[in-house]
Amino acid sequence: MIAVIATMPGGDGEVAAVRNKQVIFRDYVTGFPKESDMQVAESSIQLKVPEAEDYNNGILFKNLYLSCDPYMRNRMRPAIPGAYVDSFVPGSPLSGYGVAKVLDSRHPDYKKGDLVWGFTGWEEYTLLKSPLVLFKIPDTNVPLSYYTGILGMPGMTAYVGFYEICSPKKGEYVFVSAASGAVGQLVGQFAKLLGCYVVGSAGSKEKVDLLKNKFGFDEAFNYKEEPDLDAALKRCFPEGIDIYFENVGGKMLDAVLLNMRVRGRIAACGMISQYNLGQPEGVHNLMHIILKRIRIEGFIVSDSYHLYPKFLEMILPKIKEGKIAYVEDTAEGLESGPAALVGLFAGRNVGKQVALKKYV
């Protein structure tokens, strides 16, 4: 399906140049991102890593799956000094996690034909001077798309956030917000496997059903239909919350603080309800951190990628034995990427949002 659009002279002969469809980031965004903040365009690319010295670790991908992740919103504004990730460059393609096949490589660790997951571009083909985050796909007896979710960055996020940050113990009361999403569905299941009581919140009846019937949460509620989040939490947690896995922030965090138990822990993973606001909402109940000796800890999954092999050892058997359920939501083709990405902030995704399936 490679459309050769030109041939160009290369260091070692003629090299095919093909069409490369791309999702271009137009300009910094304020408020909710819109599809029109991105634009599908075409350029061309030679399917060979250049000979030049700055490509000594170069690698060329064909992208198979692209991952739509909420943190990408934070890259649509000028970078916060000291933050962990670059902003998108207006006029250039978006970048993010994906699953890809190596078409050419001058990097010693990767060779043509390798299947990988890691940082790539929102385009059909991506040429990198050197890979930023890149893992070889260790097991192809599961759908490749899983490496954008349960076996990739979001899976690692659930793992690190729950086991390393929450210090969970059997029998504890665990609350997860954005619970049906890529990260939340796994956190809830990890907590159930450990013998915790687990409640999740999500934004539709369908998602609440998933939580209770597919992911085995003990209880779940639709936060959009609860006039009083504090009351909803008190109903689900008459004894209070030991662990809160924070994906949402804002009003939910405020209500949770009122319901934490002494020596509770909050894994600060994300605050998606705040990403599109000019000024973030104020959180009022922080005194409860002191009164109840709460620990809140922020984490960024990429700090813990050295744990990936340990994570796989734990999760791969659980997937194969059917002990962990996984739901993903796939948008077909690169063109559908912008809508899928934007849809995260309206809760349109049901489960992990993936794009670009068509090109597999």
Place this chain on the structure above:
Amino acid sequence: MIAVIATMPGGDGEVAAVRNKQVIFRDYVTGFPKESDMQVAESSIQLKVPEAEDYNNGILFKNLYLSCDPYMRNRMRPAIPGAYVDSFVPGSPLSGYGVAKVLDSRHPDYKKGDLVWGFTGWEEYTLLKSPLVLFKIPDTNVPLSYYTGILGMPGMTAYVGFYEICSPKKGEYVFVSAASGAVGQLVGQFAKLLGCYVVGSAGSKEKVDLLKNKFGFDEAFNYKEEPDLDAALKRCFPEGIDIYFENVGGKMLDAVLLNMRVRGRIAACGMISQYNLGQPEGVHNLMHIILKRIRIEGFIVSDSYHLYPKFLEMILPKIKEGKIAYVEDTAEGLESGPAALVGLFAGRNVGKQVALKKYV
């Protein structure tokens, strides 16, 4: 100086009953506490622990020093369920930390003549059915009032909060708010002893001078004269803050979050700026917890009193060798207690606020 006002028949003969001046808590308070929320009154007390069975661990104090502490404000409202401390009882004397002499005891661990510090009443004499928090005074070669401060609860607070919660390392950038107070002045000095760069904020020029010239802080500012707290922190911490010892909350916390470094730690000790507000202020910059992987941890000193002997081993030599400075502010007599207590919330105290010196 005991004024015998009556003699009463006791189990073993006549027992003197004496005047007992008390500070009575009138009723729950909203907004800033006022002197008139308390009332000095007189009752009488027999200077003997009763023979009755429920006094089997009874103990009778003559109070020497009473401690004015900000957390007492939280006891002036109905208790928050699950909170660590009871509320005051309207119509009864306030209670709190103090230094006392044992006049009579049926408790096996204490005998007449012992000097102690711990929980007592805001009155001349206090009779307890059993002590709540009580330590024998281990060393009388320092002023006894120190056991309301540097050698008592606030000293332990600084110790636990800094060494146990902040995970401090030599060379780190440390910020302390309410820095000239009982807790803050010690935290700053502990951080200096460890080789940290230390900045404090306080509410007057006099206090800023104390911080720089008496307590050896590297830098200090008067937060009341800074129109922009973020800018003040950026001026003092061009490289950002590794450790924030949080005594104040609200706007200061919001500004600090903007200036934290990656993997910074915040010991949530107190939020005095919020104690008198009907609705606490909103804190907006919590996303920085995630972006910079910050750990915020609340603590309550009384959870860590088992560390008191270890703390004394560290601090007593430092006091005697003059390696730690200590400033206290003493109000004379029980009658001055309400004004001294209320003054904490206007920053009238310079250093640790003590009351009732006169009765020593």
